[in-house]
Amino acid sequence: MAESVPPPTAELRLLDSGFIELEDSDRHISLGIAAVAIIAGEPPSRDEFSHTLTRGLERNARLRQTVRRAPLDLATPVWENDPHFDLAHHVRWTALPRPGDEQELCELVATEMEERLDRDHPLWQCVVVERLAGDRWALIVKAHHSLVDGVSGISLFEHLCDPVSDPVAAEAENRAAPESPGSTAARLLGWAGGGLRLPVALPRFVIGAVRGLTPVALAAFTPAADSSLNGPIGRQRRYVIARPSLSDVRAICAAFGVTVNDVVLTAVAAGYRDLLFGRNERPAPNKLRILVPVSMRTEQAKDVLDNRVSAMMPFLPIDVADPVERLSTIHARMTEHKSRDEARAESSLLTVASRLPFAPMAWTLRLMARFPQRSVSALATNVPGPRHELAVCGRRVLQLLPAVPIAMRLRTAIAILSYADQLTFGITGDYDTAPDIGVIADGIVREIQRLREHADIRRLPPPDIAGG
Template structure:
């Protein structure tokens, strides 16, 4: 058995606090040709489970949450619980696929079994099929989630399989461990608090300060919408190089422009204090890529949706993100999670439930950027053409955007609340337009100035 990390168990508590939520995150692989047979696919998934034993484990919770939940082997593990086959109606276009993905985002995973599922989607137009891989957010974050999919793909060469390390904790030692942690609290807590307080002040102020009233924040229902935007990763790299910005800066600039378009289409004024966005930051070391858990922190910048010029918007975002990074906000939040691991779990669980009763009004959206595989993948020899990311919405965020790179593709998966965000296609269109505008500005910057030839 292995204890859940504080953030992992926090996602379960968050889901329990709102009957409208399903905190499964997913990746949708669009694959050439026809799907393998059921026996072939079962063999592929069996190999993935063998490479990471966490996929064969379920969560066991203690009575009254007095002890931290643990992952334990499912004695009745059956792959059939985790595989489902479906097909798109004619014409099997992207609209139908997105509708299916939205439906999958609505459905909660069964906690009586390991918290993941694969859905084979047949009859996708263009002689293609799709594989939706979904896992609960308590099991994976973006980086480790993509590693689950990679483990289902054909290896580059023999011996490339990765096996995640799993600690074995004797159940009889659990309560002794909790007692030791409790005895250390008077020493550990002050030490952590002193080290964190300077970095946490800006983050805490941002988290509790309400923004200007905005239609992006508010109650959400159970049903979802899902749309996709695309860009060439090489274009985004070229833009960043031209303006001295990062890929994430360019991505956030495109997202800012898209939300500006969305609010204007809703007859809302895009002011500078209108949209604070949650930007998860991976804290996962390279050696933990294949370990299934959550290792993320976050920053909470305002997006400059009041700025009309694309280049000025990019420069402003670059400056703001650099400032947030220099203040150590992501490291401070990681320290909070480390501290939470030393606090009795009951206090953490009850604290999250209490927090869920006080709706947050300071954040309007989420954008998470996940680096995906740079090489092209295959499954049983079938080429993976695209990878589409899909993330849930929660905590009054009516939209959320996941960005995933794969080979030279950059894909934006946009999730929206069905009733309060029926227009999320405006976001997808806005992202595409902004990247095109920035690419044109980048090309102009690279052109030789008049009089330079022959100098």
């Protein structure tokens, strides 16, 4: 594949630059997003791994670019080519003490999530963990949130893996290729037609945007009930994982007519319910409003390194004790949020805001980031990962773990990632104020087991009352 040549400079999108402003507002936070691959066999040699990374860089020219900001943020920050790019700045080799088990790996991931990426260089890093128990090694790929969101972050990881030989996957990649001149002409015609429809479409857009943004604005500025989940955070992190059965989740979806996201959020609600009980806090109905990112990325933009997300902010029914009732409540609430098209309205607002002068927008973002928010108490982001198995340097990726940062007084954050036939919850917590995040992990697994039992009962055939 020919190396992609980036333009000398390219402006950051408003949301991308917003994550830089957010990180600058709190010296305790680092906004790196990570994917942790557990890989079979012995680690590659340094030359072999460097060759693999170099091939991946050919597919992501943005990985050779740094962020340049204007004085006083009077102009939009830009990505510009790093004239002194050196791959060695972005690769670190380490090893765990024996036995190199999962707990020690999680402790290493927590440490990596604490460290800020160096803005003098492109905002990504790879850490090769040379020794894990069971003849395995690990690869931690971390990139700044200004560079990737969940979907593009996983796409970035895939580009650092070996090329996929699966013809179905190759066909999907071809479908995402740059558009042809003919399709550009068709798009121009579409713009012309859109201009003729503008007098009708604009009022409809405004009404839809107001309808969608009103509940989002109310949620953003209405404090939730006091909770130990929301408050100042320190610099150190904790990290734990939960691995419920993906086949169980699919069986629950089929039995109750709900989505995977409904099941995931129900399990998250159960985990937080257990956590609050363990802290002697009453899980009230308005106790836990959660931020749920929603991808606005099209299939054609899957490989573009930037942020294309919006969000919904529902209350989780942590006051509901019965798992099935909790699932039903989640499903109803998420359906209501989707029906108001909140995520699309918020995305439209970001699009409009990005066309305004950058300086006042940056100063506003910086001011807002310094105000302590009390409306949201947690974050849960669900990212669909690769359905096919991956390999790095010819070695099979056995597991893929997600890790997301915490910020804005959120003392915990949960990333959910599917990979092949696996489902993994990666839970990040503040070291001092969330020492018990293992309770969330245990509650997630237990909830899905309970829902699977209810799903099996629901699918049982009715008894034959006419029999003997």
